[in-house]
Each structure stands twice: as structure tokens, then as C-alpha cells.
Amino acid sequence: MKTLEIKGTPRTEFGKKSTGAVRRAGNVPCVIYGSGETIHFSVPASEFKQLIYTPHSYLVNFDIDGKKELAVMREVQYHPVTGDVLHVDFYRVDEAKPVAIDLPVVLTGNSEGVKLGGKLTLSKRKLRVSALVKDLPDTVEVDVTSLGLGKSIFVGDLHIPGLAILTPASTAICAVRMTRAARGAQAAAAKA
Structure with missing residues (x-):
């Protein structure tokens, strides 16, 4: 940290x-x-x-x-x-007790939904976490590689060893939204 x-x-x-x-x-x-x-x-x-x-x-x-x-x-x-x-x-x-702190979210990887023309949106910039000082990372990394069109990643989907996430599990972190270009490509593929 x-x-x-x-x-x-x-x-x-x-x-x-x-x-x-x-x-x-x-x-x-x-x-x-x-x-x-x-x-x-x-x-x-x-x-x-x-x-x-x-x-x-x-x-x-x-x-x-x-x-x-x-x-x-x-x-x-x-x-x-x-x-x-x-x-x-x-x-x-206190070095012996867990501390609660807001850590920034960093998205990693190239989403499948973005490759198909979607737009990746970050909904939650920081997450409240609790851990011992020695175990606190600088950021919370979220891998979006497998995220498809119209899909979201929620706090409940994250599992980070040594870190307790205090933000509610139902909170959306990021999503791939459908764009007009992606809808047009989907419609063209459906007609073919």
C-alpha cells in the first residue's frame, strides 16, 4: 500500500x-x-x-x-x-487489526463484448475493503476478458484472498453496454 x-x-x-x-x-x-x-x-x-x-x-x-x-x-x-x-x-x-479503506478499481484485459462492438463502462470507481495493513493492495484489479455484450460484473463475483470486500455484493462494478454499431452488426448477422 x-x-x-x-x-x-x-x-x-x-x-x-x-x-x-x-x-x-x-x-x-x-x-x-x-x-x-x-x-x-x-x-x-x-x-x-x-x-x-x-x-x-x-x-x-x-x-x-x-x-x-x-x-x-x-x-x-x-x-x-x-x-x-x-x-x-x-x-x-493498528498493524495487528484490519483497517477499512476505499481502494480504486482497475479494469484489466480486453472484453469479448468490446471486441463485438460494445462499450465498457465503469460504474464503481472505488470499493470499500478491509484487511491487515500488510495485506492491503494498491488497487482492486478486475479482469474483464470474459465479459460479453450486455453483461455486468458485480462485487459478489470478486474473490480476493486476504481481502474482505465491504461494498454490498449486489453493487455493479462494470458492464459492457450494447451500442448502435453492435446492434446493427447483430441485425446484419441475423439477416444473413
């Missing part, structure tokens, strides 16, 4: 006034919770570009005044008008 290194500054004052001062200084208020003590800190807003605005999922190694913490991002709050990051929640990771 990919990791990022981020330095934070501890916060001792809370409330609207102190939080506003943190944001005016170009920082984002954050919190780490989970097993152990809750830690309130701030991080420069520029540090979050590589964490939030990416399709990848990361474990984050924090250095908060010399104290090391390993966490995953849980929730981000945005300003309703400007879209600026207002607050970020992180969940502390």
Missing part, C-alpha cells in the same frame, strides 16, 4: 476563533482518532493536494512534533462555495 509522509503541528486551542485563525494561516485543522488518544493538529493546505485530489488511496505517516502516527483518511469537509478543504478526519491504524 502506498504511503505519504505529512508533518503536522499540534493544536491546543479549539473553537470557532482558533479554527478560523488556523485556516487564515493557510492550514487545515485535522484530527486523528481511533484506539488511543485523540490528537488535534493542523497541516498546511498544500500538503493535501497529493492525498485528496487523486484516484489513489494512501496510508499517511504523520510526524506531529516528533510523534509518529499511522492513519487513513476517513472524512473531508469542504467549503460549500469555494470548495476549500475545511477539516480532515483520520483514523489511526
